[in-house]
Amino acid sequence: MKAVALLSGGLDSTTSLAIAISLGYDVFPITFIYGQRHKKEIESAKKIAKYYKLKLKIIKVELNKIGGSALTDDYDVPSKENYNEIGDEIPITYVPARNTVFLSIALSYAEKIGAEKIFIGVNALDYSGYPDCRPEYIDEFNKLSRLATKVGVEGKPIEVVAPLLHMTKGEIIKKGLELNVPYELTWSCYNGREKACGACDSCLLRLKGFMEANAFDPIEYEKYPDFYKKYLDDKK
Amino acid sequence: MKAVALLSGGLDSTTSLAIAISLGYDVFPITFIYGQRHKKEIESAKKIAKYYKLKLKIIKVELNKIGGSALTDDYDVPSKENYNEIGDEIPITYVPARNTVFLSIALSYAEKIGAEKIFIGVNALDYSGYPDCRPEYIDEFNKLSRLATKVGVEGKPIEVVAPLLHMTKGEIIKKGLELNVPYELTWSCYNGREKACGACDSCLLRLKGFMEANAFDPIEYEKYPDFYKKYLDDKK
Numbered sequence: 001m002k003a004v005a006l007l008s009g010g011l012d013s014t015t016s017l018a019i020a021i022s023l024g025y026d027v028f029p030i031t032f033i034y035g036q037r038h039k040k041e042i043e044s045a046k047k048i049a050k051y052y053k054l055k056l057k058i059i060k061v062e063l064n065k066i067g068g069s070a071l072t073d074d075y076d077v078p079s080k081e082n083y084n085e086i087g088d089e090i091p092i093t094y095v096p097a098r099n100t101v102f103l104s105i106a107l108s109y110a111e112k113i114g115a116e117k118i119f120i121g122v123n124a125l126d127y128s129g130y131p132d133c134r135p136e137y138i139d140e141f142n143k144l145s146r147l148a149t150k151v152g153v154e155g156k157p158i159e160v161v162a163p164l165l166h167m168t169k170g171e172i173i174k175k176g177l178e179l180n181v182p183y184e185l186t187w188s189c190y191n192g193r194e195k196a197c198g199a200c201d202s203c204l205l206r207l208k209g210f211m212e213a214n215a216f217d218p219i220e221y222e223k224y225p226d227f228y229k230k231y232l233d234d235k236k
Numbered sequence: 237m238k239a240v241a242l243l244s245g246g247l248d249s250t251t252s253l254a255i256a257i258s259l260g261y262d263v264f265p266i267t268f269i270y271g272q273r274h275k276k277e278i279e280s281a282k283k284i285a286k287y288y289k290l291k292l293k294i295i296k297v298e299l300n301k302i303g304g305s306a307l308t309d310d311y312d313v314p315s316k317e318n319y320n321e322i323g324d325e326i327p328i329t330y331v332p333a334r335n336t337v338f339l340s341i342a343l344s345y346a347e348k349i350g351a352e353k354i355f356i357g358v359n360a361l362d363y364s365g366y367p368d369c370r371p372e373y374i375d376e377f378n379k380l381s382r383l384a385t386k387v388g389v390e391g392k393p394i395e396v397v398a399p400l401l402h403m404t405k406g407e408i409i410k411k412g413l414e415l416n417v418p419y420e421l422t423w424s425c426y427n428g429r430e431k432a433c434g435a436c437d438s439c440l441l442r443l444k445g446f447m448e449a450n451a452f453d454p455i456e457y458e459k460y461p462d463f464y465k466k467y468l469d470d471k472k
Contacts, residue, residue: 057301057302058301059297059298059299059301059302060296060297060298061295061296061297061298061341062295062296062297063341063344065293065294065295066293066295066341066344066345066348067348094386095344096343096344096345096347096348096385096386097340097341097343097344097347097384097385098344099384100340100343100344100380100384101337101340101341101344103340104333104336104337104339104340105297105299105302105333105337107332107333107336108299108302108331108332108333108334108336108337109302109332111332111333112302112303112332131383131384131385131386131388131389132383132384132385134383136383137380137383137384140376140379140380140383140384141380143376143379143380144336144373144376144377144379144380147367147368147370147372147373147376148333148335148336148367148368148373148376149332149333149367149368150330150332150367152367153367
């Protein structure tokens, strides 16, 4: 029973991969070099694959030549003080159609190796408002999968599974800690400096998640946001 | 009114691009380096873009690192004598989920530049039996497009248009000749030698199309299949 797992090196995709392993799948992680401004994600993905003794497939796709996002271009990633500032609008870190590109390549890989499932760590609760992280998007991709591939036409479509879809960040981290996910190896920050910034959407959501899970984030931060400082103080 | 046009350098995609131009779109062609065994397609795409004075976007995506097709791997492309031998089965030239990968990247590009349409030269009549060339596949991709992008969520989804979908190869070429498509610049052969082989599925369908259109293929062939030889003799 094979499954492809999209692995960005972040907290969500690593937990999603750990869930696939815990369900008994023979897991084939895949990561993408798509012109991210920093390489820390890919380094994390490599460390995580090594930790789980899995062979990581690394595929280059030049989304940077298309542009249109603070994650691939020279925009500044916005700094915030609190997760309440994460709005309902689609933010400038949105890479046009990114998950569709990644899932399509994962679909190609899954068909090639005979995998039944594709695990993706998208999450529709504590997320940044990207359109391609919603349940209806995943459902629609699965409809496309049935028509897009040889195995789909033959009646054995490859299914995208999003185990974190309806979980809060706190629930994700609780689940990951149960599964002994090596969170010290993961990287979520939109900036690629030595330590996580503690001020981008991704850092804020991550720290809120650890707080909700009543746990501590093992990675280092340049500075903690006030809510997490208070949480640490309360725990002392 | 902008449109992205997928341009492989072949006969179909070039005709599809010419149709987009004839409909008044400001056309942005895109082509993919995906590990094709030969570079003749990409050279053709460059010549065609130059002919139409359009800027060609060239995007690398490493589908060759996934493999699974005679077009990217070291299989032999089968030689045939006649187009009747092109079967109903999905052939070994099928690249897993290729059109889904290409359309996804085109979707990303279209969203970035504010294009309303994506033109693709797929064709469900005289084709090689790929699952991702069928009308139901294109319809489903359009449903996904509405959910996958920021513009889709905002109510202005990018639509994939497949103007050749219900045309025979002969009808495609007739239409292209009306539009003065420079077929001498196109390349359809699955092999990448100096001249087209005249024996792969793609060459056979192309020559059958010129015959049906009562026209002559301007490119050179290593050898013509018998049916085309007979057609040339009858025309003398």
